[in-house]
Amino acid sequence: MNVPVAPEDPSPRPPAGAPLPAGNPSLDSQGSRPGLVLAIVSIGVLLSSLDLFIVNVALPDMAADFGGADIAGLSWVLNAYAIVFAALLVPAGRLGDRSGTPNAFLLGLALFVLGSALCATAWDVGSLVAFRVIQAIGGAILTPTSLGLVLAATPAERRPTAVRLWVAFGGLGAALGPVLGGVLVEFGWRWVFLVNVPIGVIALIAGVRKLPKPAGGGGRFPDLVGALLLAAGIGAFVLALVQGADWGWSSTGTLGAFAVAVLAGTGFVFSSARHPSPVVDPELLRIPNFALMVTNGILFNMAFGAMLLSFVLWSQEVWDWSALRSGLAVAPGPLVVPIVAILAGKLIARIGPGPVIALGGTAFAAGLLWWATALTLEPNYAAGGLGGMLLTGLGVGLTLPTSFATGTGALPPHRFATGSAVLSMSRQIGLAIGVALFVLVLGSAADPQTTLDAFQRGWYVIAGVAFLAGLVGLAARLPRPVDAKPAPAQQAKLRKTRRD
Template identity: 70%
Template sequence: MSTSVSSRVATDHRVVLAVVSVAVLLSSLDLFIVNVALPAVARDFGAADLSGLSWVLNAYAIVFAALLVPAGRLGDRGSNRTVFLLGLALFVIGSALCALAWNVPSLVGFRVAQAVGAAMLTPSSLGLVLATTPAAQRATAVRLWVAFGGLGAALGPVIGGLLVEIDWRWVFLVNVPIGVVAIAVGLRKLPDPRGDRGALPDVLGALLLIGGIATVILGLVKGQEWGWSSTGVLLAFAAAVIFGIGFVISSARHHSPVLDPALLRATDFTRMAANGVFFQVAFAGMLLSVVLWAQNVWGWSALRTGLAIAPGPLIVPIVAILAGRLIVRVGAGPVIAAGGAAFAAGLLWWAFAITLEPDYTGGLLGGMLVTGLGVGLTLPTAFAAGTAALPPQRFATGAAVLSMARQIGLAIGVAVVVATLGSPAGPDETLDAFQRTWYVTAAIAVLAGVIGLGARKPGRVAPKPDPALA
């Protein structure tokens, strides 16, 4: 868009924040809303195989993760406005196609289109917010932007439950009118700040990352069915190693890599990225397992399941606010470690308290609240610690990489649930399988906390900034 046209576009940062936040809410919502709909999708398509059905969740998370950074770079070098609106349009089209899916493979394919759109709109939306918000108000604007993403996690199960009561296809159709309105307003109101015309993003690296994550997950979800030492599983893991090596080489050589090696040298950045992967593995395992338990074992409706899950996410913002005061006293590391331990305690609560007889208060609620406590302590603290040492011009890229790490964790977490649940034959075997899943995910949550424990305490002398980050 020309400068003359751009100058006529209203640049009120509050309008910009409102428009982009709606889109971010939709993309975040879709990460969580589909979990509740999954049993209904399985019944409609006659898909009893959880390993195949899990790709409805994983295809979105993998593609979203791998394209976040390249899409952000594409917006920065050209036009964040254009990338945002194209991404939102693709997300809306993908949502409509998901509602028209006729089987699991078609739904997975349309979820990929959704994910490409979500990856385009998410970083470009933050770029628009930062470009139009006065410097003194940027911190507040970024917190609100992040909060809308968190709101998707809180509302996803409940909204999903309500929509599935009508038809699971409404889980996707609801995005269409909201997205169309956001596009219409965005065309009139969003500014078009000039890009930096830098290097093109590393698309090959993104594709290699997608291949690496996808083949790891393929090996995990097919391990029970094919055998852990089978040729197929071993080839999947071998392919993952090859893709991984190619990704590392591409990142080291490209001018605009998916994962900038210089970022890894920033204080606490690598540690928080690793924490994000492992904690989200546990989070995805928690969410999917409790949905499957409530609907498939206790026979609850999607709406009742969504309402049962809601107390956990609802306490997250309260805990996050209180955790800010605790961080000042003890530092980020102990708070993150406490979050991992609390999350694990919630999973162990279910492993010991849940029975085949439905009991929400005695069995499910306590674990839901304690896992919510763990999320509130961990996620905002780890994000803040990971980006604290980044210079302003690398904040958006660093935030995208941390988000990428979390999406990778979500995809692996779903695969872990598939691998640990297996195909139990009867009620007792089903209970044993879910208990095994909760033990494994609890151990992963503790590991995430241990990784985060080493985060430096505020006030400690930081190392000299890396020139490559300047």
């Protein structure tokens, strides 16, 4: 697979005669091909991203197959995956940095494939939720370690392009979830999970044979207490957001979950300050653009998650479309994403990442405003829905890959997996907040006109969030990659060159 590289990629290039970047010291990357590494790991990223969204359209069929199980119980098929996935991203990335990302990635992919196969055999809601947890653990391990592999195998000057492609696969999987889910449900809901197995096995075999071998990670073992506190804090926070609408925002369960999140988060901060090898090194937040892109990731994905939910709800509940037809209506947006992600490299070279991210947030907000002003109670996809879908796809293609490339551009090699995990976690938190925010704004409508007013109000709110994300990203600057020191032989050669 030949991965296209934007020739105007803005990353600083090493001076003539300088040694090549050493890359990730935990990998033996000799002979590794960056395009092949990207192709292998992107399969895992695509599958894990798909499973965050693909299951939604299958819930009614699952309810019928499980003897009329209620939606409240089935909602945990979605929530369990989202909570565990978000909670384990950073600890998994930290362990991947220590143990060597190829082994960690292959372990995560194997667990994800196993969980998918088990989900297809589930006999009741409880067993399906348990098997979804196995899927989520695998997805949480493979996601940050996959980007660590891409960054380690790719020369520094080509990393922004590789990261944009990596993020484009994840965004494509998230947006195509309803489309593929609608098609597979026609053959039975179990195919939603079975489809992962052959694809995952092929990626697993290719990974064992072709991914660069670890040379031993080493280093101190990460703070296990901090990892548990972080997992508990993120898990409780996402749980409160996901269940708040059902439990009630002032209920004991919701307030208790928020309290656990605050206490666990406070404990995590204290643990990180005292431990010699914290899960999230405070130095990460001082790396250029990193904290800025974490903030942008939360805000933009709030709008992204709310947008996907809003259109699926609108098409199925208001226009009374089938799951398959609704999924196909979403398709034009994600089809734009990879094309825009590749072309964005040329635009970044001209104007920098900040304006590109701001342009993406503005385009995304424009798509939502399009829906707010053009959609009517009568189905009119060509006139009202398509334009907004294309504009939101343009916004995703400009924003998500550029934000990730900018946030990871100055990470040191020994923090590739952890840094990308923090950025991925910010995306998951944003998605959960966005869904909860849209449901809160939508409320419960009693008649068609009230429904239209509620959706319009929701689109105005999330358009404002998308525009705010663009304003935050406007401050981003071109990162300067930080690589490991050259190998001893390269250092000696460089010293000799300088003496001469």
